[in-house]
Amino acid sequence: MGAGNVGEAISVMDGDAGLDALAIPGGGYVDGEWITDDLSLAVTDPEDDALIARVHVGDTATMERAIAGVQRSLREDDWELWERREALERAAALIRQESVRLARIISAESSKTITEATREAARTAETIRLSAASGHLLEGETLALADTPRGAGRFGWNRRAPLGVIAAITPFNDPMNLVAHKVGPALIAGNAVVLKPAKATPLSALALLDILLRAGVPKGRMAVLVSERDAGTALVSDPRVAAVSFTGGPVTGDALVRAAGARKILMELGGNNAVVVCEDGDVAAAAAGIVDGAFGVAGQNCLSVQRVYVHESRYRELVDLVVGGTSKLVVGSKRDSATDVGPLISEREARRIEGWVDEAIADGATLAIGGGRRGAFYDPTVLLDVADDAKVLRDEVFGPVVSIVAYSDLDDALARVDDTEFGLQAGIFTASMATAMHAVDRLHVGSVLVNETSDFRIDSMPFGGSKRSGVGREGVASAVLEMSEPKNVIVSLLG
DSSP, rough: OGGGGHHTTTTOOOOHHHHTTTTTOOSSTTTTTOOSSOOOEEEETTTOOEEEEEEEOOOOOHHHHHHHHHHHHHHHOOOHHHHHHHHHHHHHHHHHHHHHHHHHHHHHHHHHHHHHHHHHHHHHHHHHHHHTTTGGGGGGGEEEEEGSSTTTTEEEEEEEOOOSSEEEEEOOOTTHHHHHHHHHHHHTTEEOOOEOTTOOOHHHHHHHHHHHHHOOTTTTTTEHHHHHHHHHHHHHTTTTTEEEEEOHHHHHHHHHHHHHOEEEEEEEEOOOOOEEEEETSSSSHHHHHHHHHHHHGGGSSTOOEEEEEEEGGGGGHHHHHHHHHHHHBBBOTTTSSTSSBBSSOOOHHHHHHHHHHHHHHTTOOEEOOOOOTTTEOOOOEEEEEEEETTTHHSOOOOOOOEEEEEEOOOHHHHHHEEEEEEOSSSEEOSHHHHHHHHHHHHOOOOOOTTTSOOOOOOOTSSSSGGGGGGEEESHHHHHHOOOOOOOEEEOOOOO
16 A cells, blocks of 8 residues: 555554555564464554554463574574665665655554654664664674783684574554664664564554565564563563563563563663753753653653753743743644644553642642643643652653752752652753763763753664663664674684
8 A cells, every 4th residue: 555545544443454554464473474363452543542453462372483483583594794784774765665654653553643753754764774884883893812921822803793582672652763773773783583562552563574574684583472461571581582672661671670580681761851951051942942852742752851950040931931832832633733742642641640740739839831631631731849759750750741940059950850760861951061061970861961951862872871761772883782792703823
């Protein structure tokens, strides 16, 4: 089906016909074959609960087949580095060609507006392109054997070898690009992948798999399977799995580590990111960035701006600008290109956020704007006078809520930014490079952004957090290194 017809296809509400209309060959993929029967899981649009399509839910036996199948491909399918590079290059080109179709799939099953989904499709192509361009990282280095007397008469080098089978577990909020961030680096490094996408958003992962297969990835090298917890535990605990790459929450991350045991673990576990606006900061730029960073994707973004600390002399100015910018946001249907904020992933999540906000207000917070819920929609919300122990400050909201707090002393503000178990990214607005560098040295986070909010990432940069925000780093180049290991070759010159 051509991309231009997919807008109508998204509305198809009939099991297999839904997958056909989306140009997705099946509801799962195991041992080199698409699963086209026993499609029991309904994938619905969170905006109106309309059925989009149905997919397969794998049990432990199916997961066993998935792992065995990709491991067999590692043994039997010769797939040289240049072939991997060319396949990923073709995949990136196909993603760009089919971006309209892919954007509509992303938007239909997730919280993203069609505008946000279009950006994600473009970023997915970029992530796969960057993966294709990262093959040089596998060439390794020479060994410094001549630097010690014991190395005399020897020379050596290493190249990076694949780890083997990678278990990849992805969330709902970036259902295609976060899949690409695990799959692209794993494949260019020579690994096999068993992917377990979020139950709410599996169609984006299946659509990306279909493109990778059409681009030349060996048919047995990947498996994609939605599963219940037992099968997921079987995946991460299987001795054939060399590494687990997970994006999600810290509670699930803890359970995953207990199940996986002693093996390589990569995790991105979110954050409750803060922005500091100094007395000399550009308040207008800060306000615009806060509105965009707090409410994009309905706040369901690991980099979302959740806490703002502003110098008391600029507090009222910033609050007025943020409230004014928030009031102009259009909350509505994801299908409308004029919409700024769509629904949350479920009404249950909207009710949770409603409860957190109500609790903060009961404890003394002031509602500056927002606070309304309609089904899965929650209005962009700005809170003032929030108690330090409120959930909206202490935990990850993962919704369209931002709290603004005044400060008088910068070091106190930086200490409050750090007073959390998370440490993903933070932003600071200041005209002083000395102040900015002081914050860089002081803050315990994965990235500090100067004159930018926390909500910025390019797909090539090392990405991850400190403390409970994660283990290891994603970003294409970093992930390629994480998903490979050096293999030394040492040659003795006899005689």
